[in-house]
Amino acid sequence: MSTHVPRGTLLARTRCSPYSDPTVMPQEILPHTQPHSTSSRARVLAIVNQKGGVGKTTTAINLSAALALEGLHVLLIDCDPQANSTGGLGFRRERHGEEQRASIYDVLLGSTSLAEAAVATEVDNLTLVPGSKNLIGANIELVEVAGREFRLRQAVESERNEYDYIFFDCPPALDLLTLNTLVAAQGLLVPLQAEYFALEGISELMSTLDRVAQAFNPELGLEGVVLTMYDDRTNLSQQVTANIKEFFGEKLFRTTIPRNVRLAEAPSHGLPVALYDPRSKGAQAYQDLATELLKRNSSLRSRKRAK
Numbered sequence: 453m454s455t456h457v458p459r460g461t462l463l464a465r466t467r468c469s470p471y472s473d474p475t476v477m478p479q480e481i482l483p484h485t486q487p488h489s490t491s492s493r494a495r496v497l498a499i500v501n502q503k504g505g506v507g508k509t510t511t512a513i514n515l516s517a518a519l520a521l522e523g524l525h526v527l528l529i530d531c532d533p534q535a536n537s538t539g540g541l542g543f544r545r546e547r548h549g550e551e552q553r554a555s556i557y558d559v560l561l562g563s564t565s566l567a568e569a570a571v572a573t574e575v576d577n578l579t580l581v582p583g584s585k586n587l588i589g590a591n592i593e594l595v596e597v598a599g600r601e602f603r604l605r606q607a608v609e610s611e612r613n614e615y616d617y618i619f620f621d622c623p624p625a626l627d628l629l630t631l632n633t634l635v636a637a638q639g640l641l642v643p644l645q646a647e648y649f650a651l652e653g654i655s656e657l658m659s660t661l662d663r664v665a666q667a668f669n670p671e672l673g674l675e676g677v678v679l680t681m682y683d684d685r686t687n688l689s690q691q692v693t694a695n696i697k698e699f700f701g702e703k704l705f706r707t708t709i710p711r712n713v714r715l716a717e718a719p720s721h722g723l724p725v726a727l728y729d730p731r732s733k734g735a736q737a738y739q740d741l742a743t744e745l746l747k748r749n750s751s752l753r754s755r756k757r758a759k
């Protein structure tokens with residue numbers, strides 16, 4: 453994997469970046485580079501791919517819901533200014549002039565806590581911290597803030613005992629918002645479409661992962677890659693899948709998410725597919741993905757215990 457990070461990525465755009473000069477990292481943020489405390493329960497995963505429209509939000513909503521329906525306590529944090537996870541879970545988009553509900557923007561800017569911004573959803577055990585179009589401004593407003601890369605990590609830390617999983621739905625960009633999710637997360641979950649250009653941008657994402665791990669968050673790793681909108685009937689997708697498998701090896705989830713119209717329809721009803729059409733192929737696929745993730749994490753935990 454290339455370690456070259458092209459100009460224009462979050463790393464190049466973040467002023468006072470520790471990549472250009474490690475000595476400029478503000479002292480007060482250094483303690484937070486410690487690993488997450490072992491008493492914390494939640495596994496924290498960022499659903500990330502800087503490419504747009506690959507199924508990040510669909511995966512965020514439906515994987516979260518599938519785990520919650522298994523009885524796990526799940527927090528989904530919508531870190532995208534498009535706020536599609538928020539809309540897809542049935543929360544109205546903000547209207548101009550209306551009093552605004554608390555969102556992850558307010559948490560990042562320090563005017564409210566994560567617990568105060570959290571709202572219950574239609575799905576038992578699934579809690580949402582809404583996104584907001586204000587997040588567009590957060591990228592600029594946070595630049596001058598000391599420890600700007602750690603805002604989300606700090607906010608999440610106090611809630612880690614309350615949940616089994618915390619997911620971030622990321623915007624399609626490697627910006628300061630996404631950097632915050634990578635600093636706060638233990639793993640990256642990458643949705644990928646099996647198409648000709650699928651791996652384009654992936655080496656940039658992987659080198660970003662390496663650099664964030666080195667500079668801010670040694671615990672960060674690749675949790676897994678999931679093929680979305682998958683159709684194994686074409687030669688092309690079989691070929692591309694073989695390439696992806698070669699590139700990611702065991703990190704590629706065995707579960708694939710098929711193209712399924714119910715998955716595309718469910719957000720307009722404000723529901724995850726598991727409630728909108730539980731018998732659909734899409735619902736089944738996300739349930740399988742949840743089961744596979746739980747299996748992986750349980751073997752990870754038992755390996756850790758065995759050490």
Ligand code: ATP
Pocket residue numbers: 503504505506507508509510511532534536622623624680681682709710711712713715716717734
């Ligand atoms: P963005 O980068 O803009 O945040 P995204 O990566 O979050 O996009 P989604 O919003 O999840 O991608 O999906 C893009 C579009 O594809 C949406 O209209 C969604 O309903 C549709 N879609 C996603 N997954 C599937 C699927 N498996 N079957 C059918 N449609 C899907």
Ligand code: MG
Pocket residue numbers: 508509510532534536621622
């Ligand atoms: Mg999205």
